[in-house]
Amino acid sequence: MSIQFFYEKNLEGVANSVKRKQEQYRKIVRHLYYNDATSIAGIVKAVHISQPLVASLVDDLIGYGMLLDSGVGESIGGRRPNLFCINPDYQYVIGVEINLHTLNLAVFDLSNNQIQKEEIKYFDLEDSEEYLLALVEMIEMLISKLDVPKERYLSIGVSIPGLVDAKLGLSYTHLSVAANGLANYLAERIGLNVLLDNDARIMALGEKAFGKAIDKENVLCLNLTNGIGLGMILNGELHSGKNGFAGEFGHIPIEPNGELCHCGKIGCLETLTSGKVLVQNVKKAMEKGQPTILAQYQKEGKKIDLRSVVEAIKAEDQFAIDQLNQICEYLGKGLVTLIHLLNPEMVIIGGRMAHTGKYVLDPVRMSMNKYAMRRISSETEIVCSDLLDNAALMGTMANVMRIALNLD
Ligand SMILES: [Zn+2]
Structure with a gap:
């Protein structure tokens, strides 16, 4: 379609x-x-x-x-x-952001305004028929909330974590129960065109169209949430590679004697520096009785997860800031490899960790100062996204319009 x-x-x-x-x-x-x-x-x-x-x-x-x-x-x-x-109301675009534990949906008009938005806080991504049925139901529910006939929807843009072949509309990491690919599954059930891509690449498109990468030609966009995603804008275009697997930055091998990664390899960058590692380190150190506001959060019944650790960092908790500093050393080191290879004008940190602002930027910059060739790194600006949690949804809109208005 x-x-x-x-x-x-x-x-x-x-x-x-x-x-x-x-x-x-x-x-x-x-x-x-x-x-x-x-x-x-x-x-x-x-x-x-x-x-x-x-x-x-x-x-x-x-x-x-x-x-x-x-x-x-x-x-x-x-x-x-x-x-x-x-005419902003001529047609509408549906954006669907699939995350590991949540689901966000929006309807955009052709002026890029979100005219309807739904955030579903508990929506665990499972490889099951039930998940697919629930996903279709959520999209249909969103459509039913607006008095717009279905043919007035241009397309559904979907972002999902993991390996994705955007051309085939196929996720290799999740939802293999959709035998002909997730995009086809949704298109058949809902009766609209569906465009699927990996979350980090979709976020990079969001940054290029609406965020800090506007008017920039070479930008690396990191999605730092539980893992490490990377979307690359090179020469003004999204870079996907031959099969759309470009950007698996989190799985470059760093530590030969390191931990087992969820990808099956040992010592990937993601096992040393990611939101997941940060939370693991925080929990370990808290068991030793380190004083932190997180202990207070725990007493109040809050879970120790990336959300609460980021909250503690923003509340200037010394312990949490220390823990973040430690993992940023590896992140900076990893980024130096990318910067030496690609010479980007900007690196945008997005995802949950971007909420910490200068607390993540400063130690990453320090680590880069240590490992990078100054002539190359001094030309690269490192910033946090200002689209933050909206980057993926905005990116689904950017992706649909990019393809709808493609001239060849
Ligand atoms: Zn890995």
């Missing part, structure tokens, strides 16, 4: 001329989606189509309801020009 804008479903005529017209419409829609309201002259300049043809295509698109006349702009000599923009 390919992505089609609603008006494209009813274009009539000879196949070749329909295709050409479709491309011309898309060029205009693409320009207006990625830019502010634009005059006919501005569109002509951007899409390299003649003025009379642009005027007629824009007229058509207004007729279909895809574009709106958004008033008059500044004059550049002569009459003030009319401006045109995308």
